[in-house]
Every structure is written in structure tokens, then in C-alpha cells.
Amino acid sequence: MCGVTPYDSGHMGHAFTFLMFDVLVRFFEAGGTRVKYVQNVTDVDDPLFERARRDGVDWRELADRETKVHVRDMTVLGWRPPDKMPRVSDEIPRIVSAATRLQTSGHAYKTDALYFDTSTYPEFGRLSHRSRRSMLRKLREEELLGTVGPGAKHDALDFTLWRGSRPDEPAWPSKFGAGRPGWHIECSVMAMRYLGPQIDIHGGGRDLVFSHHESERAQSESLTGKSPFSQAWVHTGMVRYQGRKMSKSLGNLVKVSQALQxxxxxxxxxxxxxxxxxxxxxxxxxxxxxxxxxxxxxxxxxxxxxxxxxxxxxxxxxxxxxxxxxxxxxxxxxxxxxxxxxxxxxxxxxxxxxxxxxxxxxxxxx
Ligand SMILES: [Zn+2]
Missing domain, CATH: 1.10.730.10 (Isoleucyl-tRNA Synthetase; Domain 1)
Known part of the structure; x- marks a missing residue:
């Protein structure tokens, strides 16, 4: 499942999601089903870099600290720890190789960055049940639309597989130039490395259905030629506080540590x-x-x-x-x-x- 982007861990929304998956895993195991549980740690991602920049700390330090908060909270809450918690920063060579395979097979193209070509995956939008218009609206809301045109994306729905890094962001060498991966490909590669080309259950918060999981599904199935990438997709609801979605931007987070007092x-x-x-x-x-x-x-x-x-x-x-x-x-x-x-x-x-x-x-x- 998609785990934390370790920059602001430890609130009720996180705890709710991870405990639900914990109950699911424990229920399977109590019934005698063997479970292999992988939870990704997205330690290479825009919100993490933005927070590190704002607070003037090293992104690695921030990611380490927040991953520890997450594990500490979940340990206190009595989870059955995941069998593997891979970190993006340890998986870069595999991500580069997956991006290369997508390009070679015609699912990706390189302009100012390397993009996934959504026109090669006709099912795009099927997982989230969204029309093209609705997908574009969501991308606009999240400010993920990017630039379309010569030298950039061919289509607004196409998404980044690899891009150049800003000066204060980490950069890894690749045949597409020094840079870093896009968010979606990170999760596909980690899921497939530890669970294989097809998995039983893939989950996360509901805010991940589009664009994250829609994109993960498209690139994973394009990589392997196997469908479905995941038999079931499980998404958890959002936790509100005082009537509004709990979020960093509204400043109404209730932390696990607060509740435990x-x-x-x-x-x-x-x-x-x-x-x-x-x-x-x-x-x-x-x-x-x-x-x-x-x-x-x-x-x-x-x-x-x-x-x-x-x-x-x-x-x-x-x-x-x-x-x-x-x-x-x-x-x-x-x-x-x-x-x-x-x-x-x-x-x-x-x-x-x-x-x-x-x-x-x-x-x-x-
Ligand atoms: Zn993910």
C-alpha cells in the first residue's frame, strides 16, 4: 500500500488509514491466510522537498525523523509491522530501469522531462471512473496540470516519470539526465519489486485514487503487459475535525501523540x-x-x-x-x-x- 510521504506524519487521518489496513491484515492472518504486506515510504516527493526548504532542513533528516514518528505511533497503536517498508531513495536504479523500459516500448517520451504517454493506455480514467474533463479538473485543482505544447507534455493527462531536480533537491544520474523520479512510478516500482507484477490488494487514502493510483495502474500494466495490476483497490475515507477535512493547510490536525495523552x-x-x-x-x-x-x-x-x-x-x-x-x-x-x-x-x-x-x-x- 501507499504509505507516508514523511514530512508531516502522525495525525488521525494517517492513523485511521493504517489501522484499517492493519485490521484487514490481521483478519486474513487470523483466518489462516498468509499475507505479505508492503508499505511504501515516499521519501522523494515534492511536498517533502517543499517542507524541507521552508524549514531549512536537509530532506533526508526530515524524512528520517517523520518516518520514525510514523513507526513510533503505529507501534504504540499495536500494528502488525509491514514485512517491508521500501524507501524511494533506495530504489532509484530500478525506477530508472522501469522508465527506460516504458520509453523503449513506446509508452513514454522525452521532451523537457520524461512523460508517460496516456494515449497508449486506453483504460486511463477507468479506475477512478472519471471522464477526461473530470480528470483535467482534478489536476487543475491540485496544480498538477503542467505545461502542454512543443518541448513539454503532449497531452495534459500525461504525467512525469523522470525530471530534472531543482538546485536544492537530490539528483541521481540517468540516461534521461540527472534528476529524480515522478511520484507515481516510485510506487509502481516498489510494489512490483516486493510483490510481483500482479498484486491482490493495493490501497491508500481516497485522495490517491486519482491521479496517483490511476497513473500507477496505467504504467504498471504497460510495463508488464499483465492486467489487472491489482485485483482490488481499497481506499479509506477522510477524517474531518470540527466539520472540515483534517489537513496541514487548514491547521486543524489532531496528532496521535495528542490523543494518547x-x-x-x-x-x-x-x-x-x-x-x-x-x-x-x-x-x-x-x-x-x-x-x-x-x-x-x-x-x-x-x-x-x-x-x-x-x-x-x-x-x-x-x-x-x-x-x-x-x-x-x-x-x-x-x-x-x-x-x-x-x-x-x-x-x-x-x-x-x-x-x-x-x-x-x-x-x-x-
Ligand atoms: Zn503510492
């Missing part, structure tokens, strides 16, 4: 996974407080049971069936949380433990 990690995790992965929702402190009360009840139940030293019993079948059916139904975590609440009410400790492992991972109860 008010509630145990398991409570924050429970509160986040009480929302449907694909929905947008509003972060409210009262919701976190309610989750903390429930976690305390659960902690007491488990502590009492540990003291009682009763022989272990199998979890209630009806409870577990409901829990598993909920998650099998397009990862309906709110319904799975209701099953966990029922298990606590019924004092079915074995069921509580099994459900806790999937929903709350190793997050601490107090």
Missing part, C-alpha cells in the same frame, strides 16, 4: 476502527472518551479472569460467527466492534481475546 492506545484504536473504512467521518473527543470507558470495562474483565485462573474455554460460536461475518462483509468494522461489545457484556473472555487481537492488535489497554 488523553486515552490509552487501545481506546484510540477502538475509536478509529469504530468507523467504516470507506466513509468520511468527524473526529470528536467525546467519542474517544466513550471508547476509553469501554476499554476500561474490557481491561477489568480480562484482569478478573486472569486472577480467577479458570480453565480456558472456546469462544462462543455465535459471537465469533457474527464477528467474522462482519469483517468478511467489506470490512464492516463498526459491526465487528458491536460484536466485541456483546462479547464483553456476555463475559465471553475467549471471544473478547480473539476479537481484540484483530481489532486492537497489541495496543495497550491502559
Amino acid at each position: 488523553r486515552a490509552p492506545a487501545a481506546a484510540l484504536r477502538l475509536y478509529l476502527v469504530s468507523h467504516r473504512y470507506r466513509s468520511d467521518w468527524n473526529f470528536e473527543w467525546a467519542g474517544l472518551t466513550r471508547a476509553a470507558r469501554f476499554i476500561e470495562r474490557m481491561r477489568k474483565l480480562l484482569a478478573d479472569e486472569a486472577r480467577a485462573k479458570r480453565p480456558k474455554r472456546a469462544p462462543g460460536r455465535a459471537l465469533m460467527a457474527e464477528f467474522n461475518a462482519a469483517l468478511a462483509d467489506d470490512l464492516d468494522t463498526p459491526r465487528a466492534v458491536r460484536a466485541l461489545r456483546a462479547a464483553v457484556r456476555q463475559k465471553d473472555v475467549a471471544a473478547v481475546q480473539a476479537m481484540r487481537e484483530v481489532l486492537l492488535g497489541t495496543a495497550a489497554l491502559s
Whole structure:
């Protein structure tokens, strides 16, 4: 999945996305499916360089620091760590070779930069269900339209595979000139290196559907000639705060570290996974407080049971069936949380433990 661009990690939007994928991975593994989980770290990207420039720090330092924040937060929140977290800066030779192959096979052309030629991929727009007009509108909104014309892009939808770097950005040698990769090709190359030409599930936040995943799909399938690049695409909703999308530009980020000052990690995790992965929702402190009360009840139940030293019993079948059916139904975590609440009410400790492992991972109860 697409992981962080490490320049401003650690807010609720990130935590929500990564915990949803954590529940998904844990649910598969609890059912006996072996999962190989790769999470990309985009440490070569415009927003990271802009932030480094603004703060007058080295981009590598900033990326290292923010990647550590991300891993620290997710460790506290009890994730099952990805099997691999590749960084773009370690993968440049492979990216250059993929870009070269795209050019040789006629899917890319070089003018002022190396561009992917979207006219060679008729399905462009199919993943995001967008018309050409709608794609152009989105690119304009994000200021990614660029220049079209002789010596530049042939078409406004074409996107950069390789470009020259600004003086304060890193540059790597390549046959297209010294420079750096475009964002989309980075993720395609890392996904294919560690998971192969076709993968089962590819995910990220919903803001990545277009243009990032649309472009990833186009260039990956053009590279390998294999379709689909990913069997399923899973996108998480946006977290709002005080009615507005949580974002750096609005300055309304709620950080994981802030929330952990008010509630145990398991409570924050429970509160986040009480929302449907694909929905947008509003972060409210009262919701976190309610989750903390429930976690305390659960902690007491488990502590009492540990003291009682009763022989272990199998979890209630009806409870577990409901829990598993909920998650099998397009990862309906709110319904799975209701099953966990029922298990606590019924004092079915074995069921509580099994459900806790999937929903709350190793997050601490107090
Ligand atoms: Zn990505």
C-alpha cells in the first residue's frame, strides 16, 4: 500500500488509514491466510522537498525523523509491522530501469522531462471512473496540470516519470539526465519489486485514487503487459475535525501523540476502527472518551479472569460467527466492534481475546 510521504506524519487521518489496513491484515492472518504486506515510504516527493526548504532542513533528516514518528505511533497503536517498508531513495536504479523500459516500448517520451504517454493506455480514467474533463479538473485543482505544447507534455493527462531536480533537491544520474523520479512510478516500482507484477490488494487514502493510483495502474500494466495490476483497490475515507477535512493547510490536525495523552492506545484504536473504512467521518473527543470507558470495562474483565485462573474455554460460536461475518462483509468494522461489545457484556473472555487481537492488535489497554 501507499504509505507516508514523511514530512508531516502522525495525525488521525494517517492513523485511521493504517489501522484499517492493519485490521484487514490481521483478519486474513487470523483466518489462516498468509499475507505479505508492503508499505511504501515516499521519501522523494515534492511536498517533502517543499517542507524541507521552508524549514531549512536537509530532506533526508526530515524524512528520517517523520518516518520514525510514523513507526513510533503505529507501534504504540499495536500494528502488525509491514514485512517491508521500501524507501524511494533506495530504489532509484530500478525506477530508472522501469522508465527506460516504458520509453523503449513506446509508452513514454522525452521532451523537457520524461512523460508517460496516456494515449497508449486506453483504460486511463477507468479506475477512478472519471471522464477526461473530470480528470483535467482534478489536476487543475491540485496544480498538477503542467505545461502542454512543443518541448513539454503532449497531452495534459500525461504525467512525469523522470525530471530534472531543482538546485536544492537530490539528483541521481540517468540516461534521461540527472534528476529524480515522478511520484507515481516510485510506487509502481516498489510494489512490483516486493510483490510481483500482479498484486491482490493495493490501497491508500481516497485522495490517491486519482491521479496517483490511476497513473500507477496505467504504467504498471504497460510495463508488464499483465492486467489487472491489482485485483482490488481499497481506499479509506477522510477524517474531518470540527466539520472540515483534517489537513496541514487548514491547521486543524489532531496528532496521535495528542490523543494518547488523553486515552490509552487501545481506546484510540477502538475509536478509529469504530468507523467504516470507506466513509468520511468527524473526529470528536467525546467519542474517544466513550471508547476509553469501554476499554476500561474490557481491561477489568480480562484482569478478573486472569486472577480467577479458570480453565480456558472456546469462544462462543455465535459471537465469533457474527464477528467474522462482519469483517468478511467489506470490512464492516463498526459491526465487528458491536460484536466485541456483546462479547464483553456476555463475559465471553475467549471471544473478547480473539476479537481484540484483530481489532486492537497489541495496543495497550491502559
Ligand atoms: Zn503510492
